[in-house]
Amino acid sequence: MFSYLVRRLFIGLITLLLITFIIFGLIRNMPGSPISVNMAMIDPGKELNPADIERMRKAYGLDKPWPEAYVLWVSNVCRLDLGRSISRKQPVTRLIHERIGPTLILSITSLFLTYLLAIPFGLYSSARQGKLDERTLGTTLYMLYSFPSFVAALFLQIYFANKLGWLPLYGMKSDNYSSMSSTQQVWDIFQHALMPVICYTYGSLAYYSRFIRANMHEVLRQDYIRTARAKGLGPINVLVKHAFRNTFIPLVTLIGLTLPSLLGGSVIIERIFSWPGMGQLYFESILERDYPTIMGLTLMFSILTLAGQLLADIFYALADPRVKISDH
């Protein structure tokens, strides 16, 4: 187990280096530099004198060829320094720190809701296999699964914000947020978060329900289920205690794989709702050619993706005694 972990971590490190190298090369070769883009945004007419530009390029290490700059970046990362954002004049770690909260509000609520609803849905549909209500539920879930979340977001905005006026169109807080009492503040964020959370949730809800149903389907054909039924256990008992517990293993591995999206957020949904989260930051930093921020976020997502895969494998081995992690 230990040597397996060491091997996986070593491979993961090489993968990380490769990914960051590719992304670094790509973004450094994008036309436009953070300085020119920044200037154009502030005042297109104003021209910086060449000496100033040169000074700024030096300060941000843009005067070096990108492979050299990459080595510098890696050595800084090894000292846990992600650098400073060029367009926002702040350390990248602080930016991530600021933006991670809003993203977590959405993703954790959504994950919680998904599990809360998907498990009963999945159990219900495996209990009523083939009946009319199960098929209606199944079809509805399948439709939802295929429904693009950005289309759903726009539909929700049109109906609930524009037509009925019940919910705010976008943003995370109202303008007078700071003058509210704390209960009002919670209510305010709740109202703002409602539509994004729905958009995040419905797709994964459909996916998880179908996933649980498919696994239950497999388990219910096993001999031990027949044994449990034969010895006179009630249907609920069989379904929950004997069948569902055995579908837990694949469910657990799924959590590992959702790790990156949990912190990464969704660029499109956060854009539509102007939610100040990680996805939005990612998108903005690409537009602003803010190299340190892009690299910091890329590093974070890659680590999370790799860690999620590793966690899923380890969970799997822990939850299922039949699976053994081999050392070679």
Next chain:
Amino acid sequence: MQEESDNKSTVSAELKTVKKSPSFWVETWQRFKRRKMAMMALVYIGFLCFVAIFAPAIAGTKPIICKYKGHIYFPALGYFRRQWENPIFYKDRFRNRYPENLKQKDPDSWAIWPLVYQDPYRRVYDDEWKGQPGNPTQDNGAPSLRNWFGTDQRGVDVFAQMVHGTTIALLVGFVSMGIAGVIGILVGALAGFYGKWIDMVLSRMIEVVMCIPTLILILAIIAIIDSPTIWHMMAIIGLTGWTGIARLARAEFMRLRESDFVLAARTTGVGQFRIIFRYILPNSLAPVLVPITFGIAAAILIESGLSFLGFGAPPPNPSWGTLLNLGRQNLQMWWLIFFPGMAIFLAVLAYNLIGEGLQEASDPRLRDA
């Protein structure tokens, strides 16, 4: 006694008839056919292909066929490619106003027109088509009898844009997953067939590509290309979307490598190249088609998502995602969101249904279920 001889005769009859077992493809197709939803989805995709091919005949302002100064022309082909519109119309200063110009410049001319006189690229003006008022602009273009799906801010008909946008939606799926399929199958085949260090290297490569955030890769590459076209985008989606296919192909090749028919081929001296492409590939193609079909759905989503963010096909190209982006700027114009949104949804749903049907049809565990 009677029964036994009956059995014997049926057995011998079976031996005669079951000479050639149905091929894997025929079998998969037969099981696929039984799934009503998947078949309906397939028919729907066929319908979309029909719409895409005949788009200029469904909605357009150029005649499908016309006789002009003694010659027959097909100006509607100009919608596919500028050059396919005969230069004579340019020389005679038609300026894309066919109905009046044809009459004025050649009274003997005749033409067969598209079903709907609307253009996907420009607004139709007053009396361009006799008795048809010009398209409403700004947010006044709600769906009406003239403009079935309404018009956008510039007064361009949404129905025409959607009909012509079908081509992009379908092409994005086919081309990008065609590229992804070739790369994925090749990488997966090599990794699965040869194993050992080749497998090690290729598997790491798959892992690296999987971990790269797709969106940033696409945005970065689009930014690097000077004038990105829809073809660049398809290539990029294809170049990033092959990992799932490769993993499945790898598993299939690993499984089939050990099978008896491959062993038989090896012992009779068939070359490796031939074993890979003529023996194993046809037998592993049906399962590999599953991630390709799901990939087409994902590609359509990525394309419309990128167009929605404003990074999609450059403006003159009508695309479903671009329409959504227009609608987002003014939510009052619900028709700019509803119709393209439903079109994207239905296309994605259809591909997902086909993918699922294929998955169940090609899964040997469900063979006799």
